[in-house]
Amino acid sequence: MQSSMFPWRWFSLVAVGIALTACQFASAQDLKSFEQKTTVKVLPNGLTLILCYRPEAPVFSYSTFIDAGDVDDPSGDSGLAHMFEHLAFKGTSQIGTSDYADEKVALAKVEAANSAYEAEYLRPVGRDPQKLAELRKTFEAAQADAQKYVIPNQFTEVAERNGAHGLNAETGLDETIYFWSMPENRLELWAWLESGRLSDVVPREFYKERDVVLEERRMRTDSNPIGRLTEQFLATAYVAHPYGRSSIGWPSEVSQLSATEAMAFHSKYYVGSNIVVAVVGDVKATDVLPMLEKYFSKVPAGPKPERMTTVEPKQFAEKSVVIREATQPFYIEGYHRPSYRDPDDAVYDAIQDIMSNGRVSRLYRSLVEKQQIAAEAEGFSPYPGAKYPSLFAFYAVPLPGHTDAEMRAAIHKEIDKLKSSDVTDEELAMYKTRAKADLLRGLADNQGLANALAEYQTRYGDWRELFLQLDRVDKVTKADIRRVANKIFVDSNRTTAQIDFTSEAAPQQPAQTDGGAR
Numbered sequence: 001m002q003s004s005m006f007p008w009r010w011f012s013l014v015a016v017g018i019a020l021t022a023c024q025f026a027s028a029q030d031l032k033s034f035e036q037k038t039t040v041k042v043l044p045n046g047l048t049l050i051l052c053y054r055p056e057a058p059v060f061s062y063s064t065f066i067d068a069g070d071v072d073d074p075s076g077d078s079g080l081a082h083m084f085e086h087l088a089f090k091g092t093s094q095i096g097t098s099d100y101a102d103e104k105v106a107l108a109k110v111e112a113a114n115s116a117y118e119a120e121y122l123r124p125v126g127r128d129p130q131k132l133a134e135l136r137k138t139f140e141a142a143q144a145d146a147q148k149y150v151i152p153n154q155f156t157e158v159a160e161r162n163g164a165h166g167l168n169a170e171t172g173l174d175e176t177i178y179f180w181s182m183p184e185n186r187l188e189l190w191a192w193l194e195s196g197r198l199s200d201v202v203p204r205e206f207y208k209e210r211d212v213v214l215e216e217r218r219m220r221t222d223s224n225p226i227g228r229l230t231e232q233f234l235a236t237a238y239v240a241h242p243y244g245r246s247s248i249g250w251p252s253e254v255s256q257l258s259a260t261e262a263m264a265f266h267s268k269y270y271v272g273s274n275i276v277v278a279v280v281g282d283v284k285a286t287d288v289l290p291m292l293e294k295y296f297s298k299v300p301a302g303p304k305p306e307r308m309t310t311v312e313p314k315q316f317a318e319k320s321v322v323i324r325e326a327t328q329p330f331y332i333e334g335y336h337r338p339s340y341r342d343p344d345d346a347v348y349d350a351i352q353d354i355m356s357n358g359r360v361s362r363l364y365r366s367l368v369e370k371q372q373i374a375a376e377a378e379g380f381s382p383y384p385g386a387k388y389p390s391l392f393a394f395y396a397v398p399l400p401g402h403t404d405a406e407m408r409a410a411i412h413k414e415i416d417k418l419k420s421s422d423v424t425d426e427e428l429a430m431y432k433t434r435a436k437a438d439l440l441r442g443l444a445d446n447q448g449l450a451n452a453l454a455e456y457q458t459r460y461g462d463w464r465e466l467f468l469q470l471d472r473v474d475k476v477t478k479a480d481i482r483r484v485a486n487k488i489f490v491d492s493n494r495t496t497a498q499i500d501f502t503s504e505a506a507p508q509q510p511a512q513t514d515g516g517a518r
Contacts (some may be wrong), residue, residue, distance in 0.1 A: 029183020029465040034443075038463070039285035041293070045301035046273030049292055050453050050463060054446060060281025061166075061181040061446035064194060065454035068269035071308065071385060072171045075389040079213060080265050081407040082171040084259055086209040088178065089169070091155045092200040095193075100202075103149035107203060109145050111259050114138040114207065117255065150204060159193060162186045166196060166447065173247055173385035175458070181447055184282040188291055191383070194277070198270055203259035210257055217248045220287070225327045225499055232321045233497035234384055237334055237391060241312040243384055261406070270303030278454040280446045280465075292508075293339045312336065312389060321497035329398045331407040333496040334391035335488045337381060340459065346472040347484045348381050348392060354423055354481075355379045355394075355414065360430070362417070362476040367410050373402040377411070391495075392488060405497040418485040422478040435473045439466070 037053040073080045095102040117135040120127060159167055159180065178197075182190055220225035231246050238244025248254075277296065315336055337348060355362050356378040359369075367374040376397045382390035385497040394415075396407035442448040457463045 031464060034388050034467070035464070036254060040457070040463070041285075041289060041290070043272060043297050043300055045297055046271065046275075046304070047296050047299050048276045048457060049289070049296060050276065050278040050457055051283055051285045051289070051292075051455060052278070052449060053282075053284050054134070054146060054280055055284075057280045058184040058282050059181060059446070060184055060187060060190075060279055060283050061450045062179060062190065062194070062277065062279045063130070063447070063450040063454040064198070064280070064352070065276045065451075065458050066176040066178075066233050066270060067174075067274045067458050068265075068305065069172045069174045069176055069248055069385075070245070070249075071242045071388070072240060072269060072305070073245070073249070074261075074265070077253055077265075078245050079254040080257055080261060081269075082248060083206075083210065083213055083254075084262050084265055084270075085169050085171045085176055086212065087201055087203060087206065087262060088197050089153075089155055090204040090209075091151075092196040093202055094200070095158065096151050096202070096204060098149050098155045099150055102147060102148075103202075103204075106142070106149060107259070108147035110139070110142040110207070111203075113142040114258060115260075117352070118258075122256075147205070155193065155197065159190075160165070162189055164190075170319040173243060174387035175455075177451065177454075178449065181281075181446060184507060187279075187283060188295075191295040192290055195298050198275065199298040199300060201263075201266055201270075203262055206259040206262060210254065213248065214251065214254055217246075217251060217254065221246070221248060222251075225323065225325065226330055229321070229323055229330060229497050232323070233332055233334070233495065236497065237495040238312055238320050241310050241388060242308070243312070243388065243390060244388065247384065249355070267300075268302075269305055270299070271305075273301045273304040275299065276454045276457045278334075278450040278457070282454070288390055308388060314491060315493050315495070318491050318497045321495075323497075323499045324502040325499065326501060326503055328497060329404050329410075329501050330499040331398070331404040332393060332395040332498070333408070333411065334383065334393040335490075335493045335495075336481070337390060337392045337488050339389050340382065340386045344480065344484050347480045348468070349473070350428070350431045350476045350481055351418065351485065352379050352381050353434060354427045355418075357431075357434065358404040362414050363396075363411070363467060366414055367396055367407070371401055371410060373400050373406050373410060373505055377407070399435065405499060408498075414462075415485065415489045418481060420487060421482075423481055425478075428476070428478060430479075432473055436470060439470065491494065 033338045034052070039049075039051045039053075041049045041051075043049065068081060070078070070081050083267075090096055093104075097103050113135070117132070117139045120132050120135055159182075163183040163186055164180045165182070170178065178194070187417070221231055235244050235246075281291075338344070342348075353361075356364070358364065361378075363377040363379065367377040374396045379392065379394040381392040383393045384390060394411050396411060398404060398407055423432060442452055452466050453463045456466045459465075
């Protein structure tokens with residue numbers, strides 16, 4: 001349920017023929033037509049509801065967008081946002097339990113037992129092994145007692161039994177998103193389920209899920225050379241901002257997360273003012289708004305959490321990471337760039353498209369087709385997040401017999417071309433056509449539109465910005481691309497990371513968890 005390592009945020013490959021076809025029905029997908037069928041309602045608790053009426057089929061899709069992600073994990077508690085995403089599928093006081101009154105008492109005993117165990121485990125001196133073993137047994141017994149009340153997977157089973165499709169969630173650095181599609185006649189059931197897990201979450205099976213997250217980390221990062229490399233790459237590129245922390249969490253911190261800390265995170269970030277819920281489909285606002293207000297008004301009110309104030313200082317020297325082991329070589333480099341609110345945001349999208357969008361892109365044609373030195377070569381931006389100043393990154397995977405040094409030189413050659421000469425009229429026109437086609441394709445899909453409406457309402461305060469972005473796309477010029485390329489693609493702003501093959505790999509050390517009743 002975690003978002004992917006490389007978030008391709010804006011544009012996927014779209015054939016020109018598809019783009020031109022999409023533009024033919026653009027008149028039915030313009031801002032005016034969406035304004036006529038879209039309703040926004042801010043509830044007294046601050047939660048924003050967006051309803052977009054599409055009666056073509058008796059179904060709906062939704063997106064619940066929480067303006068909090070891994071970047072908001074408190075210092076020392078990396079992984080907490082992702083942990084809470086797991087909790088959201090465990091049910092409420094009304095679903096997922098056979099007797100909540102008794103379960104609540106049992107869960108309090110689990111938390112007390114965990115606190116006692118950790119207090120002894122983390123003693124800097126004088127730890128008593130016998131006492132520690134006894135405290136562990138008490139903790140495990142408390143967990144077993146609480147487990148007796150759990151009805152496993154009931155939340156998911158109820159949703160899917162009533163037609164939920166694509167039920168999932170994603171924790172990104174900047175946000176947490178919950179989503180699925182469902183028959184229109186199950187709208188009230190959905191409202192009960194979704195509002196319940198926002199307002200009535202129970203830290204059920206928390207420590208079991210903590211072990212699941214640690215196993216995810218072992219699979220995706222500790223046992224994955226590219227996962228380890230990108231984690232070190234970001235930790236090197238950032239010296240102050242939390243974008244440099246492990247997105248899934250450092251092992252020693254994840255292993256010490258507690259249910260108490262998770263509920264404190266929920267109290268701060270899962271408040272109405274920090275949540276947008278978008279529903280798209282056969283849902284007419286005049287018919288369903290009163291019912292939705294009844295359910296989603298249960299979400300606690302609270303102030304919008306303060307925005308991150310840490311600013312990454314300007315990088316003034318190139319930095320690098322090298323991992324040497326017996327595995328596939330890999331090269332990545334990144335340059336600091338502004339956030340999505342920067343006036344040049346569309347220019348960065350244009351550079352990404354021209355350099356990396358499919359087989360006609362510059363990196364593919366140069367490194368993969370012509371020189372035949374790489375199996376893959378792409379650029380992507382923003383990375384690892386978009387809400388705060390991030391990176392414009394490039395990566396390449398060498399073919400056998402070729403090296404990371406060749407990847408670096410070939411990528412820099414293409415970057416230098418951007419800086420010294422204009423892109424062609426055809427490249428710029430293709431970018432603008434693909435951008436428009438990508439938007440139109442997204443609008444044709446209920447789930448994609450729900451996601452976009454919720455995101456743009458959150459990020460800009462107005463979902464209409466989804467359409468207004470095309471004005472900025474149209475205004476991008478060849479001179480803009482040269483100007484931005486010369487501004488950020490400089491040596492002192494660069495961080496590189498690479499895996500160099502060696503037949504004598506250094507032994508991998510086991511991950512240090514340093515605490516936690518696991």
